[in-house]
Amino acid sequence: MVDRVTATDKALDLIETLKEKHGPLMFHQSGGCCDGSAPMCYPKDEFKTGGNDVLLGEIGGSQVFIDRDQFNYWKHTQLIIDVVPGRGSGFSLEAPEGVRFLTRGRVFTDQESDELEAAGAI
Amino acid sequence: MLHEVIETLNSRVAIRSRYDNYIGGEWVAPADGQYFDNISPLTGKPVCQIARSTAADVEKALDAAHAAKDSWGKTAPAKRAELLNKVADRMQENLDILAQIETIDNGKPIRETRMADIPLAIDHFRYFAACIRTQEGSIGELDDNTVAYHYHEPLGVVGQIIPWNFPILMAAWKIAPALAAGNCIVLKPAEQTPMSIMVLMDLVGDILPPGVLNIINGFGVEAGKPLAQSSRISKIAFTGETTTGRLIMQYATENLIPVTLELGGKSPNIFFEDVMAKDDDFFQKSLEGFAMFALNQGEVCTCPSRALVQKSIYDRFMEQAIKRVERIRQGDPLDPKTMIGAQASNDQLEKILSYIDIGKEEGAELLTGGERASLDGELSEGYYVKPTVFAGNNKMRIFQEEIFGPVLSVTTFEDEEEALEIANDTLYGLGAGLWTRDVNTAYRMGRGIQAGRVWTNCYHLYPAHAAFGGYKKSGIGRENHKMMLDHYQQTKNILMSYSPKPMGFF
Numbered sequence: 001m002v003d004r005v006t007a008t009d010k011a012l013d014l015i016e017t018l019k020e021k022h023g024p025l026m027f028h029q030s031g032g033c034c035d036g037s038a039p040m041c042y043p044k045d046e047f048k049t050g051g052n053d054v055l056l057g058e059i060g061g062s063q064v065f066i067d068r069d070q071f072n073y074w075k076h077t078q079l080i081i082d083v084v085p086g087r088g089s090g091f092s093l094e095a096p097e098g099v100r101f102l103t104r105g106r107v108f109t110d111q112e113s114d115e116l117e118a119a120g121a122i
Numbered sequence: 123m124l125h126e127v128i129e130t131l132n133s134r135v136a137i138r139s140r141y142d143n144y145i146g147g148e149w150v151a152p153a154d155g156q157y158f159d160n161i162s163p164l165t166g167k168p169v170c171q172i173a174r175s176t177a178a179d180v181e182k183a184l185d186a187a188h189a190a191k192d193s194w195g196k197t198a199p200a201k202r203a204e205l206l207n208k209v210a211d212r213m214q215e216n217l218d219i220l221a222q223i224e225t226i227d228n229g230k231p232i233r234e235t236r237m238a239d240i241p242l243a244i245d246h247f248r249y250f251a252a253c254i255r256t257q258e259g260s261i262g263e264l265d266d267n268t269v270a271y272h273y274h275e276p277l278g279v280v281g282q283i284i285p286w287n288f289p290i291l292m293a294a295w296k297i298a299p300a301l302a303a304g305n306c307i308v309l310k311p312a313e314q315t316p317m318s319i320m321v322l323m324d325l326v327g328d329i330l331p332p333g334v335l336n337i338i339n340g341f342g343v344e345a346g347k348p349l350a351q352s353s354r355i356s357k358i359a360f361t362g363e364t365t366t367g368r369l370i371m372q373y374a375t376e377n378l379i380p381v382t383l384e385l386g387g388k389s390p391n392i393f394f395e396d397v398m399a400k401d402d403d404f405f406q407k408s409l410e411g412f413a414m415f416a417l418n419q420g421e422v423c424t425c426p427s428r429a430l431v432q433k434s435i436y437d438r439f440m441e442q443a444i445k446r447v448e449r450i451r452q453g454d455p456l457d458p459k460t461m462i463g464a465q466a467s468n469d470q471l472e473k474i475l476s477y478i479d480i481g482k483e484e485g486a487e488l489l490t491g492g493e494r495a496s497l498d499g500e501l502s503e504g505y506y507v508k509p510t511v512f513a514g515n516n517k518m519r520i521f522q523e524e525i526f527g528p529v530l531s532v533t534t535f536e537d538e539e540e541a542l543e544i545a546n547d548t549l550y551g552l553g554a555g556l557w558t559r560d561v562n563t564a565y566r567m568g569r570g571i572q573a574g575r576v577w578t579n580c581y582h583l584y585p586a587h588a589a590f591g592g593y594k595k596s597g598i599g600r601e602n603h604k605m606m607l608d609h610y611q612q613t614k615n616i617l618m619s620y621s622p623k624p625m626g627f628f
Contacts, residue, residue: 028365031549032595033386033423034285034312036363037523038473047365048372067364069549069595073522077480086469087161088286088313090366091342091350095313096174100469105480105519 001119002112007059007081011101014083015041015060018093027059029066029079029103030090039064039081039101040092076113080104123500124165124226127456131219140171141320143179143339146186147332152340153178160317163229163464164455166503172316175340177348180308183336184354187279187306190333195276195304197331202302203251209326210247213240216325220318222456224290227318229464229505230418231455242584243294246602249586253604254302267621273614276304277356280610281349283342283370284319285361286312286466287421287526291584293319295601296359297335303610308336308355310346314467342366353377357610360384361423363524364595382599382609384423384592386524387552390545391415391426391581392535392567394558395435407579408557412443412530414581416450416462416509420528421470423596424553426581428521429532430541436534440513444490447530450509452495464504465527471505474527477520478510486514486531516544524550538563542570551593555581574600 007015019025024044030036040047044062049055054071056064059081066074086100094101108116131137140157142149152173159168173179194202213220221235230239262270282296289311300307311319316339323337338345350358351373360370361384374381397408415426431439455463465471471494478492491510496502509528512520521531535541545554551573558564558579568576574591577583584590589603599609 030363030365031386031523032363032367033384033524033526034287034362035366036386037477037525038363038469040365040369042369047369070364073517073549074519077484077519084469084472086472087467089342089469090362091347091369093343095341095343100472102469102472102476104476105483107480107483 001115002078002108003057005056005059005064005079005081008083011081011083012060014094014097014099014101015062017097022093025062025093027062027064027081028053029064029070031067031070035089037103038089039103040090041094041101042091043093077105077107080106123456124162124169127222127226128169131222135216135219135321135324137223137321138170141173141317141339143173143175143183144320144323144327144337145183146189146336147327150182152176153182158313160227161467162226163466163505164226165500166468166505169226170317172339175338175345179338179340180345180348180352183308183338184279184352186333186336187308188354190331191276191278191306194306194331194334195278197304199254199257202304203255205329206247206251206298206302208329210244210251212326212329213244213247213322217241217244220290220322220325223321224318225455225463227315228286228289229455229466231460231463233458233460234418239288239291242586243291246291246294246298246586250298250302253607257604257607267619269618269620271616271618273616274303274607275612275614277610277612278305279355280305280307280357280359281352281355282307282309283346283350283358283360283362284309284311286314287418287423289315289318290322292361299606300610301330301334303607305610306334308338308349310338310340310349313339313341350374351376355379357381367597380609383597384552384599384601385595385597386423387550387573387592387596388428388522388524388548389424389426389553389555389573390428390430390548390571391555392430392541392545392557393432393435393439394560394563395432396559397557398435398439399559404559404579409443409446411555411557411581413446413450414555415530416447416528417582419462419465419507421466421526422582424575424582425524425526426553426555427525427530428516429530430535430544431532432541433534433536440489440532444511447490447509447511452506452508453497454501462509462528464506466505468505470526471507474507474525474529477523477525477527477529481512481514481518481520481529481531484514484518484520486512486518486520489513489532491528516547522548538567542567546572549594550596552591552596553577
């Protein structure tokens with residue numbers, strides 16, 4: 001079945017670099033202003049997920065979560081975690097490296113949507 | 123060009139090539155001796171270096187704030203007001219310097235920093251100077267001999283984390299009420315725009331007693347986090363996005379301290395058919411309201427990024443509205459004629475472009491813009507995006523996510539009921555805009571929209587004394603109004619008996 005979240009090679013490389021410094025990681029997709037609408041990367045378990053968070057999948061062995069209400073508006077798209085040169089990102093771990101994780105999107109094909117629906121994932 | 127402007131400013135106030143932290147009334151080098159380059163979005167090139175602080179620097183700033191808090195908290199309100207007014211006066215005298223630095227640091231056009239950001243920030247200090255002088259406690263006469271006295275007391279030392287979209291104005295929104303209420307502050311600016319507030323401290327730092335206002339720069343994870351997590355602050359205020367907002371609340375639970383949060387929105391801007399009933403000033407004003415999504419390059423929490431246009435006027439209205447958008451002049455942010463400048467950072471530029479791609483992929487119709495803008499010469503590597511308008515439906519991601527760029531998504535509605543339904547079909551509730559000649563429609567819609575502010579027949583006005591804050595996932599608290607004092611004060615109740623007689627229990 002198609003993944004809800006994937007990562008580019010550059011993002012996977014950065015995840016490995018960050019793991020060496022900070023240990024196991026997690027992601028939470030942010031919404032809202034400033035550094036929002038972008039993924040936040042934290043040491044695993046730093047951010048307390050709750051009953052209203054959806055686990056989208058894993059990238060580089062790190063879980064990726066999103067708020068359920070936000071998920072409901074995003075679920076017709078695949079999240080593709082990329083990395084670009086940048087500065088600043090809330091408390092996300094990559095900022096001091098001069099880069100920023102970025103969420104790109106791709107609309108699922110009808111067939112992929114059907115698969116996800118059949119699996120109860122939509 | 124940019125460096126020539128800085129040289130000119132340098133003759134009036136020392137523009138430093140490297141900014142340390144401002145702690146205890148002095149410039150203090152970061153404990154680790156590390157700095158980072160501050161990039162101007164105008165050119166994509168560094169303009170100065172900024173302290174890269176860590177937990178040790180946060181502690182130093184907290185030491186200074188705690189040393190100052192008793193004295194500042196007991197300083198007479200009239201004196202605190204006087205000092206806030208002096209800050210305002212000094213800013214007024216240096217308005218043009220602050221405006222230029224803000225433009226260089228953030229990328230926004232100089233006409234906005236001159237006419238909006240800095241004047242509003244100045245007024246904010248004056249407003250809270252007035253508020254604190256006129257604030258009163260209360261007395262409740264419970265019976266003939268028992269009185270409840272309510273006093274306002276400062277919280278002590280507070281932490282504040284400031285966003286990059288209006289660096290000085292957002293700092294003023296947080297600093298002015300906190301200082302007025304008698305608190306000392308440790309403030310961290312955004313790492314994208316750390317410079318202008320340090321120039322401000324060079325201008326006004328001497329007015330306040332040492333330790334009352336401390337500024338530390340650095341990255342969120344290295345400097346913001348230890349501040350938010352510190353057991354030595356009595357409150358944390360944050361403007362930013364939802365995930366960091368939740369994390370800040372989580373840290374605040376560790377210390378059981380209050381938070382105020384402003385976390386963004388996806389504001390609807392609703393145009394009823396009667397805006398076109400006459401071809402008059404009001405109709406022109408509504409077209410201006412449509413184009414307001416481009417103010418500050420769309421980097422505003424209340425950016426009216428969803429336009430809802432009544433179906434009966436859609437074609438005629440949009441023809442004129444798109445013309446208005448295409449007249450927005452993009453160029454050198456330091457040119458007073460420029461109406462839209464640069465996005466604040468490279469990652470912001472990339473994010474906006476990725477959303478433009480998502481909009482196209484989702485099948486939204488691109489009406490204008492839709493790409494990066496290429497400027498000439500020194501500005502060729504700056505972060506410029508053409509004002510962009512899509513037509514689509516409210517379920518698309520470009521209608522639901524804060525792009526924080528000059529990207530507008532337009533849809534239609536049949537009637538008032540549908541307008542309200544679409545307006546409220548969002549996770550957020552910070553701002554909304556409403557355009558109609560019918561006061562009854564305006565009233566019903568204004569009350570029906572789930573947002574903290576409904577601009578009615580206007581947009582993007584931010585006067586002090588009009589409460590600003592969010593419903594739903596847009597945050598907690600109301601800034602820009604005297605009620606913000608409550609978020610920076612404790613209530614002390616002294617329950618006093620004037621009866622000499624025993625109570626009779628034992």
